[in-house]
Amino acid sequence: MTMHAASSEIRPLRVGIAGLGTVGAAVAGILKRQENALAARCGRPIRVTAVSARNRNRDRGIDLSGFAWFDDPVALAASPEIDCLVELIGGSDGPAKTAVETALSAGKHVVTANKALLAAHGVALAELAEANGAALAFEASSAGGIPVVKTLREALSGNNVSRLYGILNGTCNYILSRMELEGLTFEACLKDAQRLGYAEADPTFDVEGFDTAHKLAILTSLAFGTKIDAEAIHVEGISSITPLDLKMADELGYRIKLLGVAERTKTGIEQRVHPTMVPKSSAIAQVMGVTNAVTIDADAVREITLVGPGAGGGPTASAVIADIADVARGTAGQPFGMPVARLEQPTRAPMQRHEGGYYIRLAVADRPGAAAAIATRMAQADISLESIVQRRSEIAAQRDPGGRSGAPVPVVLITYATSEQAIRGALEKVSADGHIAEAPQVIRIERE
Amino acid sequence: MTMHAASSEIRPLRVGIAGLGTVGAAVAGILKRQENALAARCGRPIRVTAVSARNRNRDRGIDLSGFAWFDDPVALAASPEIDCLVELIGGSDGPAKTAVETALSAGKHVVTANKALLAAHGVALAELAEANGAALAFEASSAGGIPVVKTLREALSGNNVSRLYGILNGTCNYILSRMELEGLTFEACLKDAQRLGYAEADPTFDVEGFDTAHKLAILTSLAFGTKIDAEAIHVEGISSITPLDLKMADELGYRIKLLGVAERTKTGIEQRVHPTMVPKSSAIAQVMGVTNAVTIDADAVREITLVGPGAGGGPTASAVIADIADVARGTAGQPFGMPVARLEQPTRAPMQRHEGGYYIRLAVADRPGAAAAIATRMAQADISLESIVQRRSEIAAQRDPGGRSGAPVPVVLITYATSEQAIRGALEKVSADGHIAEAPQVIRIERE
Structure with a gap:
């Protein structure tokens, strides 16, 4: 009742959704279902006024009759019918990028779930948003429903x-x-x-x-x-x-x-x-x-x-709607x-300088001296081993119950913290020594 | 440099901290250390201008010389030197409540970690905040550093x-x-x-x-x-x-x-x-x-x-500062x-109507028929058992290696979903039957 009275005085946030896949359909559905609650939470109504998708006739389980239809998302972005573009098209370039740029340039807010777009052009788009006093919000772009x-x-x-x-x-x-x-x-x-x-x-x-x-x-x-x-x-x-x-x-x-x-x-x-x-x-x-x-x-x-x-329609829509609600309240803040x-230009830490523990699995030729030679190469590179596990494969054991056939045996090394460079260098030497039958498997260990 | 120019034009948020325990000292320390970053994040500087605590001379590892000192937190709350009161006194009534009410009534924003105050008076304080156009923020009141x-x-x-x-x-x-x-x-x-x-x-x-x-x-x-x-x-x-x-x-x-x-x-x-x-x-x-x-x-x-x-100084201060930053940005929103x-008046669901699984541990007299009598009482109350574990205590077994001494034996029942009422009723009967030596231990099972 209060909200009805309010909605005639307060301008609603008019939302245009570009892309009506699982997420887009869920966003439209929730905005409808939660209309009253969202109006109370945001101090103004949120209304979907226009949509855009590739196929107008696909059944999405939502009634599109109340929305203006656009075949072209860029035309939707430019439409005076919307205050906020919800971009759910995807892709780092093409129509998604053009639509977002069009909306921001016109001072319209943008909510997007598009990680590829942001990873490629996030800073430039944030600049455009800033220059035009518009919000650029992207909670759904990372980790779906988690508000990270x-x-x-x-x-x-x-x-x-x-x-x-x-x-x-x-x-x-x-x-x-x-x-x-x-x-x-x-x-x-x-x-x-x-x-x-x-x-x-x-x-x-x-x-x-x-x-x-x-x-x-x-x-x-x-x-x-x-x-x-x-x-x-x-x-x-x-x-x-x-x-x-x-x-x-x-x-x-x-x-x-x-x-x-x-x-x-x-x-x-x-x-x-x-x-x-x-x-x-x-x-x-x-x-x-x-x-x-x-x-x-x-x-x-x-x-x-x-x-x-x-991922998934509901969780991603939950994040998209949190952003829309922030836009409606005027609390979306600065994109980054x-x-x-x-924002600083980050100094890149080269991977060669990464330090940590390593798991290394080698297919070692099953002959005398192989394990010792590998251990020596590790020691020469100043790599300390926390453990070594050597296990003859079941197949090898079946084929050759007595052992010593020369068939490769998996050997697993766990190292204490060392550098990527040291590991790569030592493994090159191990490889050149001819003791291993295939490329080593190297998995980094992350400390808690 | 930008921020220096900005700070001469834009009004800083002037913060008064009431309560300088571990959390209060951490808040003051972080606001100082992160001064530039917070100004960039909030678009205006945040400055502690005044503080209040019981003992002015205690060493808290922070320099108080730049802050106005108040012996009385209520006087701090009323001071024209602050825009935002950070209440870290604690307690549901007394000076904490009076200070918060004083600040809100004067249209000053309040950030508090005080769960007892909010549990007792949260809605009334939110009304007061609303009536005076002030923020009331309380991230630190629940689950410390977790942004719940x-x-x-x-x-x-x-x-x-x-x-x-x-x-x-x-x-x-x-x-x-x-x-x-x-x-x-x-x-x-x-x-x-x-x-x-x-x-x-x-x-x-x-x-x-x-x-x-x-x-x-x-x-x-x-x-x-x-x-x-x-x-x-x-x-x-x-x-x-x-x-x-x-x-x-x-x-x-x-x-x-x-x-x-x-x-x-x-x-x-x-x-x-x-x-x-x-x-x-x-x-x-x-x-x-x-x-x-x-x-x-x-x-x-x-x-x-x-x-x-x-809990802890750093994590709680992290939540307090997130609230202060929202206040500085003007994005704190509505308290609830x-x-x-x-806000609806909740309908209370009585605990007797709670439904779920139960763990029940009984000290059962070790004599024939006891377990059967208990199982019968459960069945009469329509309680289905997922498992029954009976174990003679080690002490009983040592004292009486042959068993059947009559010393109580722990019996554990796990039920399928049933009502609290059914469980309480059945256990009253089991107790009246005289088969158990002490009050039953009842622990509810929470489904995932």
Whole structure:
């Protein structure tokens, strides 16, 4: 009743949604369902007035008759019918970018879930927003329904962040969880993930770590007050992880997760995406299946971890609507939490200078002296070993019950903290020595 | 440089801190250390101009010479030298309440960490803030450094919350963690907690669940858009938990945590604080030691969990400063996320109507027919048992190797979902039957 009276006096926020896939349809549905509550929360009504998508006739379970229809998202962005563009098209360039630029240039607010766009052009778009007095909000771009953008930008205002790491891709975590729990291969789990809709037909973008890298680029900027530098990210995916690696990790007290890690080191900001051994007792190790999680280490708060769904219509829409509500209230703030001019150009910490523990799995020729020669190479590079596990493969043992056939045997080394450079150098020598039958598997260990 | 120019034009936010304990000193220290970063984040400088505490001469590791000193926090609150009062005195009434009311009545913003004050007078204070156009922010009042207030109030704007539960008291979680891991008694762990500064000399407020209840009252209001109703909370503490309960929980696949739970049920809003069995695989079960955690179930986002330090100078100051930064930016919003007039009077769901699974430990007289009689009483009350574990105590076995001495034997029942009323009724009958030697231990099981 109060709101009805209010809505005739107070200008509603008129929202245009570009892209009506699962997320867009969920956003439109929730804005309708929560109309009254959102008006009370924001002090003004929020109304979808216009939409744009590729196919007008697809059944999305929502009634489009009340919305102006645009075939072209850029025309939607330019329309005087909207105050706020919700960009859910995707892609780092093309119509998504043009639509966002068009809206911002016209002083319209933009809410987007587009991580690729932000990773490539986030700083330039923030400048454009700033110049036009518009908001640019992107909670849904990283870690789906988890409010990590708001946490970094607002809740940790008084903190210096030293490290941020997270499981930012549900597809990879689903695959690694199933490989671990059921002893399956990467290929088998990927096929299941595709069948269940957790992985795309072309899974490269997810499983090779690029999706995680886009999200990490955005979070790094928010955490350290630096310009987005996606190209600096060292990226490795999970396709080389074998059931044996997961089994060895388990025996040694670890789990393997694809992490995005951003850390302030002596040499600069280190940004890396790679399969990572994490202690089984750590909070991040408990996160299984498609769930995402982010841990932030900072000077005042020490450590906080946020866990939740990283994708899906509802969770992503939840984040999009939080941003729309901030826009409606006028509390969206600065895109990266401070003026763009204050964002520093990050000094890239080269991966060669990364320091940490390593898991190394070698396929070692089963002949006298091989293990000793490898240990010697490690010692020469000043690498201290925490443990060595040597295990004849079951196949080799069956074929050759007496042993000493020369068939390769897996040897796993766990090192104390050392540098990437030292590890790479030592492994080159081990390889040149001719003791190993295939390329070494190297997985970094992340301390708690 | 930019900020220097800006600060001469833009009015700084002048902060007065009432209470200079660990948190107050940390807030003053961080505001000084992060002066430039906060000015960039907020668009204006934040300056502590005045302070108040009981003892002016105590060494707090901060230089007070630049601040106006007030012996009386109420005089500080009334001072024209401040725009924002940071209330860190504590207590539901007395000077804390008067100071906060004085500040709000004068249109000054208030940031407080005072859960007792909010649990008792939160709605009235929010009304006062609203009437005077002032902010009332209280992120630090619940779960310390975890941004749960901001998450409920802003990040979940588009959600209907169905349940919220959390570990909100580090003292209790520390004691239960040590009891579990080391097999110690409650009393022994409490003594250690006191020695380490994790528990007060009079620990009642923490260990009997009242501290958790205050925090839960605030979070319930934010989660469900209801008026604070602290008196409706069913409160049980952890002092009756024995090492045997933790051992049985472990064997049955559970951990015991003191949870605050708020849930929308058929009969209304259920608010309860009690020791709870949680599945070992759940996110909340992983939270050990003084760490806090909150899980929120909501329709759009499904489930998110926030984990972090619930107390301590740095983490609490982190939350206080996030609020001060929101005040400085002008984005603090409405205290409970909507106008006070929109907050509903919650319908109390009576504890007798609570439905869930139960762990029941009985000290049963070791004679024929006792177990059968108990099982019959359960069946008569329509309670289905998931498992029954009967174990003769080691002491009884030593004393009486042949058994059948009549010394009581612990019997543990795990029920399927039933009502509190049914359980209480059945246990009254079991007790009247004379088969049990002491009051039954009843611990509710929380589903994931």
